[in-house]
Each structure stands twice: as C-alpha cells, then as structure tokens.
Amino acid sequence: xxxxxxxxxxxxxxxxxxxxxxxxxxxxxxxxxxxxxxxxxxxxxxxxxxxxxxxxxxxxxxxxxxxxxxxxxxxxxxxxxxxxxxxxxxxxxxxxxxxxxxxxxxxxxxxxxxxxxxxxxxxxxxxxxxxxxxxxxxxxxxxxxxxxxxxxxxxxxxxxxxxxxxxxxxxxxxxxxxxxxxxxxxxxxxxxxxxxxxxxxxxxxxxxxxxxxxxxxxxxxxxxxxxxxxxxxxxxxxxxxxxxxxxxxxxxxxxxxxxxxxxxxxxxxxxxxxxxxxxxxxxxxxxxxxxxxxxxxxxxxxxxxxxxxxxxxxxxxxxxxxxxxxxxxxxxxxxxxxxxxxxxxxxxxxxxxxxxxxxxxxxxxxxxxxxxxxxxxxxxxxxxxxxxxxxxxxxxxxxxxxxxxxxxxxxxxxxxxxxxxxxxxxxxxxxxxxxxxxxxxxxxxxxxxxxxxxxxxxxxxxxxxxxxxxxxxxxxxxxxxxxxxxxxxxxxxxxxxxxxxxxxxxxxxxxxxxxxxxxxxxxxxxxxxxxxxxxxxxxxxxxxxxxxxxxxxxxxxxxxxxxxxxxxxxxxxxxxxxxxxxxxxxxxxxxxxxxxxxxxxxxxxxxxxxxxxxxxxxxxxxxxxxxxxxxxxxxxxxxxxxxxxxxxxxxxxxxxxxxxxxxxxxxxxxxxxxxxxxxxxxxxxxxxxxxxxxxxxxxxxxxxxxxxxxxxxxxxxxxxxxxxxxxxxxxxxxxxxxxxxxxxxxxxxxxxxxxxxxxxxxxxxxxxxxxxxxxxxx
Amino acid sequence: xxxxxxxxxxxxxxxxxxxxxxxxxxxxxxxxxxxxxxxxxxxxxxxxxxxxxxxxxxxxxxxxxxxxxxxxxxxxxxxxxxxxxxxxxxxxxxxxxxxxxxxxxxxxxxxxxxxxxxxxxxxxxxxxxxxxxxxxxxxxxxxxxxxxxxxxxxxxxxxxxxxxxxxx
Numbered sequence: 001x002x003x004x005x006x007x008x009x010x011x012x013x014x015x016x017x018x019x020x021x022x023x024x025x026x027x028x029x030x031x032x033x034x035x036x037x038x039x040x041x042x043x044x045x046x047x048x049x050x051x052x053x054x055x056x057x058x059x060x061x062x063x064x065x066x067x068x069x070x071x072x073x074x075x076x077x078x079x080x081x082x083x084x085x086x087x088x089x090x091x092x093x094x095x096x097x098x099x100x101x102x103x104x105x106x107x108x109x110x111x112x113x114x115x116x117x118x119x120x121x122x123x124x125x126x127x128x129x130x131x132x133x134x135x136x137x138x139x140x141x142x143x144x145x146x147x148x149x150x151x152x153x154x155x156x157x158x159x160x161x162x163x164x165x166x167x168x169x170x171x172x173x174x175x176x177x178x179x180x181x182x183x184x185x186x187x188x189x190x191x192x193x194x195x196x197x198x199x200x201x202x203x204x205x206x207x208x209x210x211x212x213x214x215x216x217x218x219x220x221x222x223x224x225x226x227x228x229x230x231x232x233x234x235x236x237x238x239x240x241x242x243x244x245x246x247x248x249x250x251x252x253x254x255x256x257x258x259x260x261x262x263x264x265x266x267x268x269x270x271x272x273x274x275x276x277x278x279x280x281x282x283x284x285x286x287x288x289x290x291x292x293x294x295x296x297x298x299x300x301x302x303x304x305x306x307x308x309x310x311x312x313x314x315x316x317x318x319x320x321x322x323x324x325x326x327x328x329x330x331x332x333x334x335x336x337x338x339x340x341x342x343x344x345x346x347x348x349x350x351x352x353x354x355x356x357x358x359x360x361x362x363x364x365x366x367x368x369x370x371x372x373x374x375x376x377x378x379x380x381x382x383x384x385x386x387x388x389x390x391x392x393x394x395x396x397x398x399x400x401x402x403x404x405x406x407x408x409x410x411x412x413x414x415x416x417x418x419x420x421x422x423x424x425x426x427x428x429x430x431x432x433x434x435x436x437x438x439x440x441x442x443x444x445x446x447x448x449x450x451x452x453x454x455x456x457x458x459x460x461x462x463x464x465x466x467x468x469x470x471x472x473x474x475x476x477x478x479x480x481x482x483x484x485x486x487x488x489x490x491x492x493x494x495x496x497x498x499x500x501x502x503x504x505x506x507x508x509x510x511x512x513x514x515x516x517x518x519x520x521x522x523x524x525x526x527x528x529x530x531x532x533x534x535x536x537x538x539x540x541x542x543x544x545x546x547x548x549x550x551x552x553x554x555x556x557x558x559x560x561x562x563x564x565x566x567x568x569x570x571x572x573x574x575x576x577x578x579x580x581x582x583x584x585x586x587x588x589x590x591x592x593x594x595x596x597x598x599x600x601x602x603x604x605x606x607x608x609x610x611x612x613x614x615x616x617x618x619x620x621x622x623x624x625x626x627x628x629x630x631x632x633x634x635x636x637x638x639x640x641x642x643x644x645x646x647x648x649x650x651x652x653x654x655x656x657x658x659x660x661x662x663x664x665x666x667x668x669x670x671x672x673x674x675x676x677x678x679x680x681x682x683x684x685x686x687x688x689x690x691x692x693x694x695x696x697x698x699x700x701x702x703x704x705x706x707x708x709x710x711x712x713x714x715x716x717x718x719x720x721x722x723x724x725x726x727x728x729x730x731x732x733x734x735x736x737x738x739x740x741x742x743x744x745x746x747x748x749x750x751x752x753x754x755x756x757x758x759x760x761x762x763x764x765x766x767x768x769x770x771x772x773x774x775x776x777x778x
Numbered sequence: 779x780x781x782x783x784x785x786x787x788x789x790x791x792x793x794x795x796x797x798x799x800x801x802x803x804x805x806x807x808x809x810x811x812x813x814x815x816x817x818x819x820x821x822x823x824x825x826x827x828x829x830x831x832x833x834x835x836x837x838x839x840x841x842x843x844x845x846x847x848x849x850x851x852x853x854x855x856x857x858x859x860x861x862x863x864x865x866x867x868x869x870x871x872x873x874x875x876x877x878x879x880x881x882x883x884x885x886x887x888x889x890x891x892x893x894x895x896x897x898x899x900x901x902x903x904x905x906x907x908x909x910x911x912x913x914x915x916x917x918x919x920x921x922x923x924x925x926x927x928x929x930x931x932x933x934x935x936x937x938x939x940x941x942x943x944x945x946x
Contacts, residue, residue, distance in 0.1 A: 043867035046875025047882060048859065049810020049850035056809035143804065144795040216814040216822055216926050217876040265812070265876030266926050297815045495873025495927045663870045663929055670928030695819035695924065703917040706930040 005183065005417075011619040012419060016720075020612035021469070022619055024722045025546035032508030034723065037659035041500045041514075042263075042493065051263045054220040054233040055294050062222075063092050065280060065293035066146035068136035068153045069302045070128045073368045073688030074162035077126040077135060077155060084152040085138055090145030093287040094153065095137040097123050101282050103249045106273065108371075110180070110340045114248075115241030115273050115531070117305055118338040118371035122249070122278045128157065129338070130370045131164075131688040132302030134275060137283045139291060162368040164688035166309060166334055169365035173332045176342045176364045184342075186350060186416050189357030195326035198317025202393045203328075205313050206386035207754040208737070210681035211674075212306035213375050214700050215494075217265020219300055221280035224290040229256045230281055237267040237532035239490050243524040245273055246281065262522035264494040267532060268671070269374035271494070274304050301693030306681055308334045308343050308372035310382050314390035322400060322408035327355035329387060332363045339371040344379030348464050348734070349387050351623055354411035368688055374533065376671055377730035380465050381737070385675075385755060388461035388738030393751065402460055402742070403430050403439065403627075414621035422620035423718040425651040426462065430627040432712055433649025434460075437629040446749035454633035455766075456644070457747025461738035463626030463648070465731035467721060468536040469614035474527035475544035476608040477506070477552050483579050483594045484516050487548075490529030491521040491541050495667075496729055497660030498537060504657060505542055505723065509549045511576030527608055535624075535727025538656070542722035543611030549576075551607035556581060556593065559600045565589040566596075616720040624726045626650040628669070628735035632743040639763030641677055641744055647710040648732060654717040654724035661728055665711045668732015674701045675733065676740040677756050779843045783808070784852030798842055799823045799834040802849060810850040810879050814924070821923035824880040824887070825849050831887025833922075850879035853886075861945035862886065865936035873927035881923045885937045888919045889946040911941050 016022045027034075045051040070077075082094040105121040107114020120129050128135070136153050140146035163169050175184040195201060222233040230250065236242050239259040247257040264271055280293040295303060310333045317326030333343040346360040375381075391409075395402035407427055413420055434440070442458040443449050449456040475489040487506050493499055499519045507517045520526060530540035553571045560566045566574065566581055566589060574581045580592035597605065616622060631645040648665050655661045678699040682691040692698050717724020737755055745751050750765040780789050783806065792805050799816075802808040802825070811834060814822035818836040825834045826848040854860040862882055865871070872878040892915070895907040900918045909915065916934050925933065940946045 039867050039870065042875070043872075044859065044863075046872055046878050047850075047863040047866045048854070049808075049879040051875050052809070053812075053876065055813070056803070058807070142793055142796075143800060144793045148795075214926055215874070215876075216812070216820055216924060217874070218813060264874060266874045268926070294813070297817065297819075495875065497873070659870050660873075663873055663927070663932065666931060667873060667928035670930065671926075694817060695815045696817060700924055700926060701928070701930075702921040702924060703930050703934070704914070704921045706917070706928070708913075709931055 008417065008618045011615060019615045019619060021614050022616045022720055024543065024720070025550060027723055033504040033514060034508050034656055036504065036657065038500055038504060038657055039659065040497055041503055053217055053263050053265055054222055054235045054261060055292065057222045057233045059222065059224055059290040062290045062292055063139040063141065063287060064143040064146045065283060065291050066138050066150045067134045067299055068150050068155065070131060070133045070135050072128055072157045072159050073131040073164050075128050075157050075159040077128065078158045079156045080135065081154045082136065085149040088145065088149040088152055090141040091138060091149045092141065092289065093139040093283060095283045095286055096135065097125050099286065100124065101285055103278065103282060104251065106245050106249050106278065108339050114245045115238050116245055117272055117274045117373050118336065120338045122275045130368055132370060132690065134279055134303060137279050139283055139287050162688055163366065164368055165685045166365065166367065169334060169367045170332055173363040173365040176340065176362065179342050179344045179362050185361045187359040191326045191328055191357040191359040194357040195315055195317040195328065198325045199320050200318040200394060200398050201316065202390050202397065203315040204390060204393065204753055205311060206389060208310045208382040208385060209755060210306055210309050210683055211375060211679050212301060212681045212698060213268040213270030214695065214698060215266030215268060215270060218297065219271065219274065219276055219295045219304060220293065221277040222292045223280045223284045225284055228252055229258065232257065232259045232277060232281065234259050234261045234277060235264050235271050236261045237264065237271045237492050237494060239492065239522060239524040240528050241531055242273045242277065246277060249278055250281065259524040260522065261492065264492060267494040268376045269378065270304055272373065276303055297695060298693040301690045303370065305371045305373040307375035307378065310343055310345055312345055312386040314386045316390055316394045318394055318398060322398065322405055324353060324355035324409060325357060327353060327358040330359065330361040332365050334367045334372065335364045336369060336371045337366050341372055341374060343382065345383030345386065347379050347466065348383045350416045351414055351621060352462060352464060353409040354415050369683065376668065377465055377733045380734045381675060384461060384463065384734045385737035385741070388735055389741050389753065392738065392742040403434055406430065406462060417621055419619065419621040422622045422720045423653065423716060424625065425714045425716050426625040428714050429625055429649040429651045433627040433629055433647055436710065436712060437647040439629065442746065446746050451633065453636050455636050455747040456631065456633050457743045457745065459630050459739045459741065459743030459746055461628050461735035461742060463628050463731050463735035465535060465624050465727065465734055467617050467622035467624060467726040468534040469543060469617065470530045470536050470540040471613050472528060472610060473530045473540045473544045474608060474610045475541065475548040476527045476606065477548045478604055478606045479552060479593055480604045481594065481597045483512065483592065485510050485512055486518045486520060487545060488520040488526045489541055489544060490524055490526040491537055492532035493522060494532055496664060497657060500660055501538060501656045502541055502545065506545055509546065509576060512579055535729040535731070539722050539725055539727060540611065544609065546722060547609035547611050548607050551609045552605060553581065555605050555607055556596055559602065559605060560591060560596045563599065564591050564596065566591050620720055622718065622720065622726065624650065624652040624728070624731045626731055626735065628739040630739040630743045632740060632747055634744055634747045634762060636766060639759030639766055641757055643673055643707055643740065645707055650713040650731065651716065652713060652728045652731060653721055653726040655713050655715050656723060656725055662711050664728050665732040666709045668730060669709050669736055670701050670706050672733040672736025673705060675755060676737045680756050779839060781842060782846040784848060792839060794840050796839045797835055798837040798839045801839040802834065808849050808851055812876055812879055814877065821884055822877050822880040824884040824923065826883055826887055829887065829890055831884050850883060853882065862936065862940045865940045869932040869935040870929065871932035871936040872929045877923060877925045881925065881933055884920060884923045886946050889941050911938065913938060
C-alpha cells in the first residue's frame with residue numbers, strides 16, 4: 001500500500017461537507033450557454049490561417065537551426081569534425097558538447113516538479129544514450145543553409161553494448177517504484193488456484209507495439225534571450241512546467257523563463273519538454289541571436305518518445321453464473337532508465353470488474369532508446385485492448401452475449417480500492433449504445449455474415465479513463481467598467497475547445513453574454529494553469545474559475561456598498577444574471593457590474609483564486625466509461641480490414657459543449673482505429689533505430705479509413721466534479737483496439753492478439769476458416 | 779523571382795533551394811500554409827496554383843515563377859469568409875486547426891477536379907464525365923490531407939454541403 005492509498009482509505013470516512021473539492025461550487029444557473037453546441041470561438045482564426053503557431057512568430061535577426069543525430073544506440077563520440085560546416089555559407093554556429101553551455105540535466109516528469117520526457121543531460125559530454133540523440137546543432141541565416149551544413153558535420157563513434165532487444169530487456173524486468181503513484185502489484189486471494197479451479201477459463205498473451213503521436217504540427221522552439229530572460233515560443237501542453245524545468249536547466253529563476261504557446265497543432269501527450277527546446281535556447285545563448293528550431297518529421301521520431309510496446313497476460317476464470325473467480329492482468333512495458341512512464345495498462349482492470357481473486361501486476365524492462373512517454377490514454381488504450389479482448393473470448397467460451405457478461409461482472413463498489421463510485425452508468429451506456437448501433441443484428445457465430453468478398457462482423461468493448469483534477473490551478477478574473485470580463489489562466493488549446501468551453505462557463509457564472517468574456521491562456525506569465533494532460537484541464541480550470549468568480553462576487557458586493565439594491569447581501573444570497581448581480585429570490589434587488597463600478601469610480605475589479613484541493617477523486621472512485629461498438633468488413637481474398645461503422649456510447653458526466661465534445665470523442669476513436677489496424681513505430685532491434693520516421697511509412701488513419709462515427713452519451717452529471725463533468729479527451733481511444741479485434745473475430749473467426757491487425761496476421765487463418773466453414777460462406 | 783500571390787504580384791530574391799512552402803512561410807509572411815512533414819505525405823502545405831492543388835513542400839519556388847498562387851490567406855475577403863471556411867466552423871471540421879488551411883485549399887482544388895470529370899480511384903466509370911461526389915468520393919479524394927485530431931466526419935460534411943450548392 002502506498003502513502004496515497006492510505007490517505008485515500010482514510011478519506012473514505014470523512015463526510016463530503018468537510019472536504020473541499022468533494023462538493024463542487026454549486027452552479028445555480030439552469031438555462032445557460034453550458035451544454036449548447038457552440039462553434040469554436042477561435043474557429044475563424046484557424047480556418048483563415050490566422051492562428052499563429054510557435055514557428056510563425058517573427059523575430060529580428062532570427063537564425064534557423066538544423067540537427068545532426070547520432071547513428072548508434074550507445075557509446076561515445078570518438079571524433080566530431082565541424083570545420084567544414086562552420087565555414088559553409090550562412091552558418092553562424094555549430095554547437096556540439098564541446099561548446100554548448102554548461103546546463104543541469106532536466107528533471108523528468110514525476111521527478112520533483114520536472115516535466116521533461118527524460119532526465120538525461122542535454123549535449124553535455126560525448127556520451128550517446130540512444131540512436132537518434134542530437135550531437136550537433138547548426139545555426140544559419142536560412143533553413144536551406146542550416147540543413148545543408150548538417151551534411152558537412154562528420155562524426156565517428158566508439159560503440160558500447162546496448163540493450164535494443166525487448167526479449168533481452170525482459171530478462172531483467174522489474175517492478176517500477178510506483179505506477180503513477182499507485183502500487184505496481186495489486187492482489188487478493190490465491191488467484192492462480194482459483195483460475196485452475198474455474199469452470200471457464202481464458203489465459204492469453206496480448207502484444208501492442210510502439211506508437212507515435214504524430215501531431216501534424218512539428219515540434220518547434222522559437223527562442224530569444226532578453227538579457228537573462230528567456231522567451232520560448234513553444235508548441236506545448238505544459239507552459240508552467242516547461243518554464244520551471246527549463247529555468248532549472250539554465251540555473252535561472254522560473255520567472256525568467258516565459259513560455260508562450262497560444263495555439264498548439266495537436267499534442268496527444270507528445271508536446272512536452274524534450275531536448276529540442278533546451279538545445280534551441282542553448283544555441284541562442286551561444287550565438288547571441290534569436291533561434292528557430294523546427295524539428296523535421298524524422299527529428300520528431302528521433303528526439304520525442306512515443307507510446308511504448310507492451311506484452312500483457314490476461315487470464316480470466318469464470319463461475320457458471322458468469323461471475324469471475326479469477327482476474328489476472330500482468331505484463332511488461334519497455335522504458336528507459338531515464339524516465340518514469342510504465343504505461344499503466346493494468347489500470348482498467350483495477351476498476352472495471354468484480355472478481356473474487358485478482359492479481360494485477362506491472363513490470364518495466366529498460367532499453368536503450370528514446371524515452372517512451374505518455375500518449376493519449378497511456379495504459380488504458382492498450383490495457384483495454386488486452387482486457388476487453390479477453391472478456392470477449394470468455395463470453396465466446398461461455399456462449400453468452402459479451403454485453404450480458406459485462407453486466408454480470410458489474411461491481412457495486414470499486415473492486416480494488418473498495419471506494420464508492422461517484423457516478424457509474426456503464427450499463428446504461430451499453431443499453432443505449434446497443435440499441436442505437438443495432439447490436440441485436442449481430443450473428444453470434446463468426447463467419448456468418450458476408451457482403452460480396454467482404455466478411456462482416458461486429459465487436460464491442462468497454463472504454464474507461466480515470467477522472468483527475470490538478471491541484472494548484474489558479475484563475476484571475478478582471479471585470480472592467482464596460483462590464484467585460486477577462487479570465488486568465490496558463491492553460492492550453494490544442495484543439496480540445498478549451499477557450500470555447502471556458503467562455504461558456506464563465507459567461508454563465510458571471511451572467512454575461514459570450515461576447516463580453518475573453519479567455520486568456522497559453523502563457524506562463526498568467527496565473528498557474530492546468531497542464532493539458534490526464535483529460536483534466538477542463539475540470540481543473542472550471543474549479544479555479546468558479547473559485548475566482550466567488551471571490552470576484554464578494555468584492556463586487558463590498559464595492560456595491562449601502563446605496564446599492566444589493567446592500568447587505570452575501571455571495572450565497574445572489575445570482576449573476578444580465579450583466580450584474582441579483583438577489584436569488586427577490587429578483588427586484590439587482591444591479592449591473594457597470595453600475596456598481598461607476599458608482600464606486602473604479603475602472604475594474606479583479607480577483608484571483610485557486611480551485612480547492614482535488615480530494616474528490618481521493619475519496620471516490622471517479623472514472624469515465626463507455627461502450628465502443630465497431631462493425632468491420634474483412635476482405636476474404638486479401639485479409640484487409642475496413643471499419644464500416646463505429647458508435648461510441650459514453651458516460652462522462654455532463655457534456656459541456658456537444659459540438660466540440662463530439663469531435664473529441666471521434667478524434668479518440670479515430671486514433672483507436674489507427675492503433676488497431678495501421679499504426680506501428682518500427683524499431684530495429686539490431687541498431688535501436690526507428691525505421692519508419694515519416695508520415696509516409698507510419699500510417700495514421702486518412703479520410704478513407706474513417707467511416708461515419710456515431711457518438712452518444714448519458715449526460716448524467718457527476719455529483720463530485722465541477723459542473724458534473726469528467727474528462728473526455730482520452731477515453732475515446734480506449735476500448736477501440738478490442739472492439740475492432742472482437743469485430744474481426746466475429747467476421748472471420750480469427751483472434752488476433754497482436755496489434756496492429758494487419759492482413760498478414762489474418763489471411764492465413766481466413767483461408768483455414770474458409771475451408772473449414774466453406775458451407776457457411778457460400 | 780516574381781509570383782502572383784493571392785492576386786498581388788510579389789517579387790522576392792531567395793535561395794534557389796527554397797521550397798514554395800518555405801517561401802510563403804519564411805519569406806513572404808504568409809504562415810497560414812502549414813508544414814507537417816516536408817515530404818508530401820500530410821497535405822498540410824496544400825496551396826492552389828492556377829486553381830490546381832499542389833503540395834507546396836514538394837515544389838521549389840523557382841519552378842513557380844510567374845504563376846498564380848492562392849493560399850488560405852487569399853480565400854474570402856478581409857471581412858467575409860469563403861463559404862467553405864464558414865462550413866468548416868459550422869461542422870467543426872477541425873480541432874487544433876493546423877491541417878485546416880491545407881484541407882480547405884485541397885477541397886477547393888478537388889471540387890474543380892470533380893467538375894472537370896477527373897475520376898478517382900473509386901469512381902465506378904472512368905469515362906463518366908459527370909461524377910457524383912459521394913461521401914466516399916470525398917474521402918478518397920481528400921485522403922492526401924491528414925488530420926491527426928480526427929475531424930474527418932466534419933470535414934466531409936463541410937465539403938459535401940458547400941459542393942452541393944455550388945460554393946466550391
């Protein structure tokens with residue numbers, strides 16, 4: 001049991017009213033803009049090409065950067081000759097470990113307050129830690145000159161033995177200290193004995209490969225030193241964490257690094273702090289000029305980690321009535337010695353199913369490679385692939401509908417922590433989804449449905465993702481004499497609709513029209529904001545804004561004074577409406593903000609607050625859920641899989657903006673289609689080098705791969721989260737790998753337990769099945 | 779080198795190795811056209827040259843001297859957006875917005891190809907001069923424009939709607 005577990009257990013016995021955060025600030029307004037399908041408020045900027053991304057910030061005297069990458073996985077630079085590059089046209093600097101400034105190693109994510117992808121020092125000596133590490137930075141007057149000069153840098157290496165084989169690494173696999181603060185092993189009872197004794201059994205190994213985020217915007221750092229202050233225009237999902245970690249690297253105060261990132265062209269976990277921002281800042285310091293470093297697509301693969309590979313065992317032992325006597329989910333993920341990112345694939349099994357005995361265990365195997373990192377639903381995406389395929393396999397063995405089996409396994413309280421669920425309506429999500437998708441039309445027997453040369457099948461799987469809310473998130477509200485409110489917090493917009501939803505919320509809470517609210521974000525100079533991670537930014541920001549609005553109202557009421565119709569009222573007595581405050585019941589007692597400020601002769605009122613500590617998810621088991629449905633066609637001749645229809649039925653609390661939420665869910669589902677069928681970062685186990693570092697050879701889903709995706713939700717508010725909303729950014733990808741794999745099985749009778757489900761894994765078995773079930777196919 | 783860009787003739791001296799994409803972004807202050815891969819795999823850099831869509835990252839600027847180039851900044855007017863831009867907002871045909879300029883320029887070029895009777899890989903009859911722009915035709919023809927946020931359904935909605943009423 002970790003300390004966190006002990007605290008969580010203790011909180012179970014504390015009444016909600018005594019715990020800040022467990023009961024959110026009440027939302028008095030019933031018919032506001034929250035819940036409306038508002039179009040994105042930054043939409044016009046984006047469709048006109050006017051949204052300025054980090055590579056598009058003009059600076060006088062800008063130098064362009066290009067990188068040279070190591071070609072060995074481990075060892076030392078024996079010689080490095082930069083003389084030809086240094087005299088090439090336009091070149092201003094060639095930086096290597098020999099002339100780079102002395103810098104501290106960055107703190108990695110979950111290490112102190114660091115947010116770096118790895119804690120390796122950046123270009124400080126001749127050591128090579130992975131194949132693709134940057135060994136030289138070239139700065140030149142134009143990008144063409146910088147790119148060409150990199151070809152003039154010659155490097156030789158002395159190679160050390162490297163661990164680039166997963167099988168070799170597995171031999172030294174160990175438990176990580178924690179899995180994101182949770183224990184690496186969670187167990188109850190003698191599970192192996194229960195498994196052996198069980199009436200029905202499934203015991204299989206599932207494999208998932210490496211994946212890359214592949215946000216279409218390349219990673220960028222456009223940097224300038226103003227004396228001792230660094231201005232970093234970054235493409236990042238964590239402006240505050242980047243500022244403090246980079247400041248620590250350069251040995252300067254956190255407030256001397258300003259990170260600006262108003263628009264981010266997709267992140268998915270990959271737009272965090274890697275070596276390129278540090279290299280750009282270091283090179284700018286040496287050259288004493290502003291620098292723009294736009295990574296090439298290949299350089300993104302070389303310098304920025306992705307989702308790691310996993311090998312997972314799921315064993316299920318069921319009683320005759322469909323309840324579980326044994327649930328085993330164990331496995332190994334590849335990581336490095338320089339980061340803490342164990343890909344928490346056992347998390348779904350910790351919360352989804354009731355079982356009398358269980359063992360959930362994660363190990364890590366260290367390899368010499370670019371540090372792996374968080375990618376959309378780290379753990380849950382690939383963990384649900386293994387678990388939900390195994391549930392499907394069990395349902396097949398028991399001759400029971402997979403949705404009915406899941407209904408029988410539904411727990412009454414969290415199966416591993418024992419906490420009460422805050423709000424769990426997974427069964428409703430299944431009922432609604434099955435009805436809308438037409439699940440009853442599915443043929444139970446595989447290979448039973450055919451459309452020309454296409455074998456048709458349906459599959460289903462559970463989606464799940466935890467609710468998180470971040471501590472210490474602050475928001476500032478400034479209300480001016482014209483009644484315009486500006487909300488400021490260092491949050492992020494990577495396409496989630498952050499600004500849109502926050503404006504909807506603030507407008508409702510302040511009783512203002514939408515055009516009287518501005519949301520400022522994406523700048524570390526603003527009050528500390530939520531990082532865009534863990535599907536937690538919206539709830540974290542909502543709680544901070546709600547607290548700041550309360551503080552602002554309190555100031556307003558004081559300012560109103562005795563001559564106001566609001567005289568003597570407290571925050572609890574009033575509601576905001578029509579650009580002012582009103583007594584909650586005696587609606588005649590009302591005054592506008594403009595009037596209050598005018599009488600007080602004030603230009604503005606300002607309040608800044610933090611949300612309460614996030615104790616709600618320490619006390620309750622808080623998760624989002626969903627039922628993912630897929631219909632696939634598998635070509636009986638080629639083995640090609642095409643997704644024909646998808647439906648996601650979600651239980652994520654209250655949906656704040658149906659239009660942007662639908663896009664978030666669909667986006668996750670589409671990334672899930674890639675995870676299931678086409679995506680894989682190919683790693684050469686001989687050399688430790690990524691072999692397909694390009695969008696031409698790493699296949700993300702394209703238009704033609706994506707059918708109509710139907711999305712529905714329960715819209716049942718969670719009583720313990722701000723506005724009743726839980727995160728929606730990551731759950732969409734969870735369950736998709738299994739839903740598609742289960743559909744492929746329903747179509748063909750073939751179980752593919754290794755992602756991606758490429759045709760070579762299906763075709764030989766289809767032929768066998770076609771022969772054995774030739775009658776059925778005719 | 780001279781180019782007609784968004785209706786205005788521009789003259790600029792750049793390294794002959796400069797791609798049309800880098801010319802726009804780094805030398806002409808038109809960063810609406812995006813760089814996603816620099817190798818013609820993602821379509822974020824799509825612009826229109828004399829009405830035809832091309833990947834500007836695969837084009838050297840010198841090759842396009844004297845040609846008429848339209849970028850995302852050249853669509854609509856200063857005050858009124860192009861109908862396809864409006865439709866992208868209405869149908870939420872984007873999230874982060876980075877691939878969006880390329881998607882929009884590509885769709886306009888694609889619409890003209892369909893009206894000219896240019897068949898796609900999935901067009902049933904290659905000799906048919908009147909091609910029906912089904913949703914699958916849109917998908918096939920737009921597959922060179924990647925969207926990692928996964929706004930594909932909204933993009934197909936926006937393109938289909940504006941094509942149906944002759945706005946692209």
